[in-house]
Amino acid sequence: MTTTLVRIERHGDHVAELVLDRADALNAVSTAMARDLAAATATLAADGTVRCVVVTSASDKAFCVGADLKERNSFTDADLVAQRPVARAAYGGVLDLPVPVVAAVEGYALGGGLEIALSCDVIVCGQDAVVGLPEVSVGVIPGGGGTQLLTRRVGWSRAARLIFSAARLPAREAEQVGVVDEVVPAGSARDRALEWAATVSAHSPVGLRNAKKAMRLGHDVSLAAGLEIEDACWRATAFSGDRAEGVRAFAEKRAPRWPGR
Numbered sequence: 001m002t003t004t005l006v007r008i009e010r011h012g013d014h015v016a017e018l019v020l021d022r023a024d025a026l027n028a029v030s031t032a033m034a035r036d037l038a039a040a041t042a043t044l045a046a047d048g049t050v051r052c053v054v055v056t057s058a059s060d061k062a063f064c065v066g067a068d069l070k071e072r073n074s075f076t077d078a079d080l081v082a083q084r085p086v087a088r089a090a091y092g093g094v095l096d097l098p099v100p101v102v103a104a105v106e107g108y109a110l111g112g113g114l115e116i117a118l119s120c121d122v123i124v125c126g127q128d129a130v131v132g133l134p135e136v137s138v139g140v141i142p143g144g145g146g147t148q149l150l151t152r153r154v155g156w157s158r159a160a161r162l163i164f165s166a167a168r169l170p171a172r173e174a175e176q177v178g179v180v181d182e183v184v185p186a187g188s189a190r191d192r193a194l195e196w197a198a199t200v201s202a203h204s205p206v207g208l209r210n211a212k213k214a215m216r217l218g219h220d221v222s223l224a225a226g227l228e229i230e231d232a233c234w235r236a237t238a239f240s241g242d243r244a245e246g247v248r249a250f251a252e253k254r255a256p257r258w259p260g261r
Contacts, residue, residue, distance in 0.1 A: 006036040008044065011194060014051040014201040016044055023059035028068040029112045031083050034090035041093030048260060051201040051208055053101045054193045055120055066111025091144035095119040098209050100200050104193035105129045115144035118153065124193045125171040128186040131179060132168035154178040205260040206242040
């Protein structure tokens with residue numbers, strides 16, 4: 001699938017790369033780009049052959065610098081209200097992908113750009129990357145999931161310090177406080193993310209989807225409720241063709257040939 005501002009590239013049979021491709025604007029999220037991102041993620045979510053997604057940028061200067069403030073400057077209040085569901089569908093599309101997702105961040109990931117990364121399961125950064133949620137410095141708040149996702153990642157006090165100060169963190173500092181998961185040499189984040197995705201995509205597609213579902217649904221509930229969610233996801237996996245093939249392949253000492261159901 002190819003759209004104007006977001007494109008999908010395939011790597012082998014089971015890894016998809018979601019490329020933010022508005023490099024001339026450092027991937028600032030315009031209304032058109034938000035629509036393309038929502039459409040691309042919907043396509044990936046519906047594709048049963050996809051086992052892992054890597055989110056990258058066509059720009060070597062920025063992963064994404066957030067909302068297109070030049071466009072926003074021309075908005076009336078009515079325009080802003082009308083755009084809100086479009087923006088939510090874009091960020092929510094990344095967050096709701098049913099398979100493991102890794103962000104490969106080079107350059108700036110600010111505001112909505114960091115929120116796209118936070119919507120992924122793992123964030124890999126080049127060592128020259130800079131991340132932050134500077135929204136309060138321009139009179140808004142993180143509205144693409146940032147107030148919720150960052151707090152869940154790093155805890156209340158660390159998230160509060162970052163959001164209230166509008167701080168920009170270099171990659172190493174972001175790794176130290178848990179905002180990102182891995183820092184690699186500049187320019188190699190995409191390669192590292194694709195390597196990780198290749199490892200992940202070798203595993204059971206039923207297992208991957210149900211493990212992610214259990215983790216997401218159980219993250220903010222009581223332990224007892226979480227264990228019930230886990231049990232339901234276990235049942236959905238344990239009686240699948242993937243489970244039967246996995247056990248058989250282990251006994252026969254060969255690589256599994258996952259049926260994906």
